Amino acid sequence: TAHPVLDHGFVRVIDYMGDDSAICQAARVSYGRGTKSVSNDEGLIRYLMRHWHSTPFEMCEIKLHVKLPIFVARQWIRHRTANVNEYSARYSILDREFYIPAPEHLAAQSDINRQGRGTTLEGETAARVLEILKADSARAYDNYLTMISDEGQQGLARELARMNLPANIYTQWYWKTDLHNLFHFLRLRADAHAQYEIRAYADVIGQIVAQWVPIAWRAFSDYRLGGAQLSAPEL
Amino acid sequence: TAHPVLDHGFVRVIDYMGDDSAICQAARVSYGRGTKSVSNDEGLIRYLMRHWHSTPFEMCEIKLHVKLPIFVARQWIRHRTANVNEYSARYSILDREFYIPAPEHLAAQSDINRQGRGTTLEGETAARVLEILKADSARAYDNYLTMISDEGQQGLARELARMNLPANIYTQWYWKTDLHNLFHFLRLRADAHAQYEIRAYADVIGQIVAQWVPIAWRAFSDYRLGGAQLSAPEL
Amino acid sequence: TAHPVLDHGFVRVIDYMGDDSAICQAARVSYGRGTKSVSNDEGLIRYLMRHWHSTPFEMCEIKLHVKLPIFVARQWIRHRTANVNEYSARYSILDREFYIPAPEHLAAQSDINRQGRGTTLEGETAARVLEILKADSARAYDNYLTMISDEGQQGLARELARMNLPANIYTQWYWKTDLHNLFHFLRLRADAHAQYEIRAYADVIGQIVAQWVPIAWRAFSDYRLGGAQLSAPEL
Amino acid sequence: TAHPVLDHGFVRVIDYMGDDSAICQAARVSYGRGTKSVSNDEGLIRYLMRHWHSTPFEMCEIKLHVKLPIFVARQWIRHRTANVNEYSARYSILDREFYIPAPEHLAAQSDINRQGRGTTLEGETAARVLEILKADSARAYDNYLTMISDEGQQGLARELARMNLPANIYTQWYWKTDLHNLFHFLRLRADAHAQYEIRAYADVIGQIVAQWVPIAWRAFSDYRLGGAQLSAPEL
Ligand SMILES: Cc1cc2nc3c(=O)[nH]c(=O)nc-3n(C[C@H](O)[C@H](O)[C@H](O)COP(=O)(O)OP(=O)(O)OC[C@H]3O[C@@H](n4cnc5c(N)ncnc54)[C@H](O)[C@@H]3O)c2cc1C
Ligand SMILES: Cc1cc2nc3c(=O)[nH]c(=O)nc-3n(C[C@H](O)[C@H](O)[C@H](O)COP(=O)(O)OP(=O)(O)OC[C@H]3O[C@@H](n4cnc5c(N)ncnc54)[C@H](O)[C@@H]3O)c2cc1C
Ligand SMILES: Cc1cc2nc3c(=O)[nH]c(=O)nc-3n(C[C@H](O)[C@H](O)[C@H](O)COP(=O)(O)OP(=O)(O)OC[C@H]3O[C@@H](n4cnc5c(N)ncnc54)[C@H](O)[C@@H]3O)c2cc1C
Ligand SMILES: Cc1cc2nc3c(=O)[nH]c(=O)nc-3n(C[C@H](O)[C@H](O)[C@H](O)COP(=O)(O)OP(=O)(O)OC[C@H]3O[C@@H](n4cnc5c(N)ncnc54)[C@H](O)[C@@H]3O)c2cc1C
Numbered sequence: 001t002a003h004p005v006l007d008h009g010f011v012r013v014i015d016y017m018g019d020d021s022a023i024c025q026a027a028r029v030s031y032g033r034g035t036k037s038v039s040n041d042e043g044l045i046r047y048l049m050r051h052w053h054s055t056p057f058e059m060c061e062i063k064l065h066v067k068l069p070i071f072v073a074r075q076w077i078r079h080r081t082a083n084v085n086e087y088s089a090r091y092s093i094l095d096r097e098f099y100i101p102a103p104e105h106l107a108a109q110s111d112i113n114r115q116g117r118g119t120t121l122e123g124e125t126a127a128r129v130l131e132i133l134k135a136d137s138a139r140a141y142d143n144y145l146t147m148i149s150d151e152g153q154q155g156l157a158r159e160l161a162r163m164n165l166p167a168n169i170y171t172q173w174y175w176k177t178d179l180h181n182l183f184h185f186l187r188l189r190a191d192a193h194a195q196y197e198i199r200a201y202a203d204v205i206g207q208i209v210a211q212w213v214p215i216a217w218r219a220f221s222d223y224r225l226g227g228a229q230l231s232a233p234e235l
Numbered sequence: 236t237a238h239p240v241l242d243h244g245f246v247r248v249i250d251y252m253g254d255d256s257a258i259c260q261a262a263r264v265s266y267g268r269g270t271k272s273v274s275n276d277e278g279l280i281r282y283l284m285r286h287w288h289s290t291p292f293e294m295c296e297i298k299l300h301v302k303l304p305i306f307v308a309r310q311w312i313r314h315r316t317a318n319v320n321e322y323s324a325r326y327s328i329l330d331r332e333f334y335i336p337a338p339e340h341l342a343a344q345s346d347i348n349r350q351g352r353g354t355t356l357e358g359e360t361a362a363r364v365l366e367i368l369k370a371d372s373a374r375a376y377d378n379y380l381t382m383i384s385d386e387g388q389q390g391l392a393r394e395l396a397r398m399n400l401p402a403n404i405y406t407q408w409y410w411k412t413d414l415h416n417l418f419h420f421l422r423l424r425a426d427a428h429a430q431y432e433i434r435a436y437a438d439v440i441g442q443i444v445a446q447w448v449p450i451a452w453r454a455f456s457d458y459r460l461g462g463a464q465l466s467a468p469e470l
Numbered sequence: 471t472a473h474p475v476l477d478h479g480f481v482r483v484i485d486y487m488g489d490d491s492a493i494c495q496a497a498r499v500s501y502g503r504g505t506k507s508v509s510n511d512e513g514l515i516r517y518l519m520r521h522w523h524s525t526p527f528e529m530c531e532i533k534l535h536v537k538l539p540i541f542v543a544r545q546w547i548r549h550r551t552a553n554v555n556e557y558s559a560r561y562s563i564l565d566r567e568f569y570i571p572a573p574e575h576l577a578a579q580s581d582i583n584r585q586g587r588g589t590t591l592e593g594e595t596a597a598r599v600l601e602i603l604k605a606d607s608a609r610a611y612d613n614y615l616t617m618i619s620d621e622g623q624q625g626l627a628r629e630l631a632r633m634n635l636p637a638n639i640y641t642q643w644y645w646k647t648d649l650h651n652l653f654h655f656l657r658l659r660a661d662a663h664a665q666y667e668i669r670a671y672a673d674v675i676g677q678i679v680a681q682w683v684p685i686a687w688r689a690f691s692d693y694r695l696g697g698a699q700l701s702a703p704e705l
Numbered sequence: 706t707a708h709p710v711l712d713h714g715f716v717r718v719i720d721y722m723g724d725d726s727a728i729c730q731a732a733r734v735s736y737g738r739g740t741k742s743v744s745n746d747e748g749l750i751r752y753l754m755r756h757w758h759s760t761p762f763e764m765c766e767i768k769l770h771v772k773l774p775i776f777v778a779r780q781w782i783r784h785r786t787a788n789v790n791e792y793s794a795r796y797s798i799l800d801r802e803f804y805i806p807a808p809e810h811l812a813a814q815s816d817i818n819r820q821g822r823g824t825t826l827e828g829e830t831a832a833r834v835l836e837i838l839k840a841d842s843a844r845a846y847d848n849y850l851t852m853i854s855d856e857g858q859q860g861l862a863r864e865l866a867r868m869n870l871p872a873n874i875y876t877q878w879y880w881k882t883d884l885h886n887l888f889h890f891l892r893l894r895a896d897a898h899a900q901y902e903i904r905a906y907a908d909v910i911g912q913i914v915a916q917w918v919p920i921a922w923r924a925f926s927d928y929r930l931g932g933a934q935l936s937a938p939e940l
Contacts, residue, residue: 014495017487017531025484026555026644029535031562031819050936052893058553059646061487061531065499070309071398080315083528083648085496090350090430092501101395108389114736115325117392129391132378136399140375143367154343156364157352159430160336163306164371168398174496176529178553188757195325195394226937231755231927249730252722252766260719261790261879264770266584266797285701287658293788294881296722296766300734318763318883320731327736349501409731411764413788423522457701466520467696541868544775550785560820560900571865578859585795587862599861602848606869610845613837624813626834627822629900630806633776633873634841665795665864 003204008097009067018060020215027056049219057180069099071167072198082177090159098137099168238439243332244302246439253295255450262291284454292415304334306402307433317412325394333372334403473674478567479537481674488530490685497526512685519689527650539569541637542668552647560629568607569638708909713802714772723765725920732761747920754924762885774804776872777903787882795864803842804873
């Protein structure tokens with residue numbers, strides 16, 4: 001089942017490997033006969049999370065099929081500890097699908113957070129922005145098709161024609177990573193500093209992870225997502 | 236000095252570490268007292284290249300400042316063994332600079348190579364394509380400015396407005412990698428299968444590398460770029 | 471089932487993810503509607519292997535439990551694109567198990583390959599070597615136990631006592647990697663230049679892979695293991 | 706100049722690339738014209754550290770020559786985000802140099818920390834332990850030489866003979882990494898949970914880093930080394 005995200009996107013689990021008990025199984029290889037004191041799985045997993053013993057979490061792996069706007073993909077791909085196969089716009093023709101924000105997500109540049117958004121745009125302003133985004137997407141796509149079409153001419157190579165398409169067009173990929181690096185991704189991308197649109201994906205993946213490895217998820221929520229860091233001077 | 240690439244792009248060396256002799260120095264740590272037989276640097280470097288002893292090449296590092304169209308950046312960033320800091324379109328406003336191909340690079344979809352381009356477009360067809368690319372870029376940028384401007388209204392957040400911009404707009408980044416992974420990048424991106432536009436960057440970087448580490452470059456050219464692979468059945 | 475390797479070692483598959491068809495499934499995301507020409511899986515996989523399209527092979531993952539001498543582990547761990555949890559000699563006491571080579575593997579330093587071994591040692595010389603290895607292993611282990619034992623004294627910390635143990639003692643770990651990097655490992659470690667003892671593990675893993683992903687294995691055998699590289703001057 | 710560590714080890718800086726201002730230079734590419742508010746370097750670097758903006762720290766690189774006991778090397782090599790060339794005991798003969806702890810570092814297994822050491826051993830017990838370590842090292846090395854010597858016989862291959870040597874023998878390598886991953890290494894290995902012997906190296910490297918990039922080092926000390934993490938329930 002595909003979990004819908006934004007207006008045309010989705011996240012779909014293709015496969016996974018390991019679960020909470022696989023984390024413990026790997027940790028117990030390390031600790032050999034010496035883990036009687038943390039005998040139950042939940043205790044062990046919370047201990048590992050608290051002490052940044054991250055390698056046992058690398059023993060779980062998940063593969064997702066994701067459909068996402070290109071500007072989100074550009075942020076996402078920066079996470080290098082993953083395996084990716086993306087739809088090729090050199091081989092294939094992209095679909096006519098563009099991300100158009102819902103009105104409640106159309107916001108002005110923030111005054112306090114230099115990289116984020118602030119108050120929601122008002123009715124008329126919002127309407128004008130939506131008009132522009134829709135019209136420009138439509139025109140860009142029409143012209144894309146025109147350029148690659150070969151009626152009465154030779155069509156422009158796809159790898160060239162796609163450069164006319166804006167960053168809100170959708171692409172898709174298979175994306176596979178291990179649980180430690182997925183947690184790292186979620187810590188950065190489910191965070192308030194991340195752009196709303198990638199956060200929407202992170203939130204859906206968070207729910208998937210909570211079902212897949214509930215104990216590890218709780219430990220992550222308590223120690224990473226919900227936790228706080230104090231500096232030496234603050235202590 | 237910035238080496239120009241395409242119509243508005245460039246590659247500029249910011250810094251580097253190591254050279255041909257640093258490769259040998261590291262290799263000789265491995266081989267300890269045992270490298271008398273390959274006593275000269277050129278012989279040793281060619282030996283390392285021929286036998287896929289890649290770790291001594293990782294001992295050289297280079298940092299580049301690159302300006303490049305987004306559709307090229309999307310291919311480039313797939314090389315995960317590098318360090319990157321890209322211009323943020325969440326913080327800052329992108330410049331009005333778009334890649335518009337020179338007429339001789341406007342080509343039709345290839346008949347034989349499913350992902351590449353074939354014969355160059357003819358005059359009138361080419362003219363029409365250029366017209367579209369220029370007009371759509373200009374309009375998208377005008378509307379980008381309109382959306383973020385705040386005359387008599389609150390401007391749309393930059394992180395949202397930029398989604399209207401097509402993939403031929405220029406971005407820039409600092410990109411740092413080691414020589415082994417740079418060779419890997421060049422093997423894939425200076426290759427005939429790579430899209431012309433990224434190849435243009437790979438070719439310029441190749442010239443930079445040839446000046447920086449001339450012996451390693453020659454070994455790479457002979458054994459990787461110019462070499463051939465035969466399969467067992469072919470042997 | 472554990473596949474035995476050397477005198478006390480083994481390789482045991484704990485889990486895997488994906489198979490030949492998962493490679494194709496990921497590749498077809500990239501190529502979208504455009505892969506009709508390589509419609510069958512074997513053709514597609516051989517095409518990917520031949521053209522160094524390595525990312526679809528990263529979509530398969532395998533997790534092994536391995537028992538191996540420390541000097542083999544030291545070579546193995548150099549492959550950084552893997553996830554590892556090793557038995558901790560800080561927490562736990564190592565078992566009294568040492569690799570003692572079979573007589574046919576006791577060989578002299580090679581005259582032609584500066585890093586390898588040459589002709590097999592003769593009976594008496596071999597016997598003397600075996601005697602030394604066995605006696606030193608036994609004494610080192612006895613003294614290890616003496617040092618950590620706490621009869622009438624406080625035992626030395628395990629993390630210190632273990633430094634008395636020679637490199638032929640066995641350790642164990644969970645080791646997880648993707649198929650592309652596993653092939654890379656096998657190309658380097660099933661090769662004639664690799665030390666016999668790690669090659670023994672690579673060979674066993676090769677058989678496991680041949681069963682797991684038979685089509686990918688054949689492509690790898692033909693294009694990487696059995697293939698040859700010609701340099702530009704040789705062509 | 707080589708900074709001495711333990712009884713025969715050292716850390717020597719071979720080369721480095723970048724400094725505090727290189728971190729800022731890279732960060733300012735990201736933030737474009739938008740970094741007026743954090744105009745001074747120290748403020749910017751502390752901001753990056755506090756918010757886990759780690760990629761600008763990857764823009765600095767350092768290459769060290771390190772001599773270290775094998776049991777320390779085995780812990781160190783687990784840090785995969787580095788480039789390494791190690792002395793080869795297949796090619797070359799190892800030197801007769803073994804780590805023998807100073808009496809004040811000979812300690813018993815800890816009662817409270819299952820992986821660490823506790824109270825220092827007393828005079829006689831300590832003396833006995835030192836006696837064992839010295840005698841076993843000496844005998845192992847003598848037998849190593851005997852096995853590889855070829856007087857009146859063919860010497861055993863070096864790759865085999867070295868398996869007789871204990872984990873306190875010294876090896877050496879070139880080790881290169883970027884500043885972000887070096888900080889990660891230091892956080893884990895300068896920590897009280899790390900074994901004293903690797904901590905000794907981490908402490909020396911910490912001093913080197915403090916001289917190399919003093920502002921980044923202070924930020925790291927305040928926010929990572931000296932800081933504390935609170936979980937959600939603790940808040
Ligand atoms: C002509 C051409 C066509 C292409 N077409 C497509 C396409 O249609 N769709 C598509 O998605 N991509 C496509 N690519 C991109 C390609 O799949 C690679 O992503 C890209 O070439 C980078 O190669 P790399 O992974 O070897 O490089 P790097 O990412 O620099 O990796 C180098 C090596 O490091 C190791 N490594 C690094 N990071 C990891 C990690 N996280 N996990 C495991 N190992 C790692 C691997 O051994 C890897 O081989 C194409 C590339 C070319 C050259
Ligand atoms: C709110 C926010 C704002 C951002 N703004 C910008 C911006 O303006 N400009 C910009 O360029 N980026 C920006 N980023 C992206 C950011 O710089 C990282 O690229 C991204 O978050 C991925 O993080 P990572 O490198 O830790 O993850 P991964 O790439 O998954 O790496 C995880 C860890 O693995 C190691 N690692 C993996 N690959 C390598 C390698 N090749 N070399 C060395 N170590 C490696 C490192 O220890 C790294 O921390 C932003 C991110 C966020 C969340
Ligand atoms: C006190 C202490 C006790 C320890 N005890 C044990 C033990 O008993 N057993 C044991 O096995 N180990 C043990 N370790 C080692 C530990 O598990 C790590 O291997 C080691 O600390 C390196 O950390 P790292 O993986 O974060 O570093 P790096 O390997 O440098 O990685 C940094 C980051 O890069 C990314 N990364 C790099 N390579 C990969 C990859 N191939 N795949 C995915 N992500 C990658 C990850 O995000 C990672 O967090 C111990 C370490 C410490 C400090
Ligand atoms: C016969 C033989 C003899 C050898 N002799 C020696 C010796 O004398 N001394 C010695 O030190 N080693 C020696 N080695 C080890 C060798 O140098 C490599 O460390 C080992 O083979 C692992 O190869 P790799 O780096 O390609 O694999 P991986 O570490 O798995 O890396 C695969 C690819 O991923 C990328 N990658 C992964 N991690 C990083 C990273 N942190 N930074 C940049 N790129 C990364 C690179 O593209 C790399 O090629 C020997 C190996 C063999 C097979």
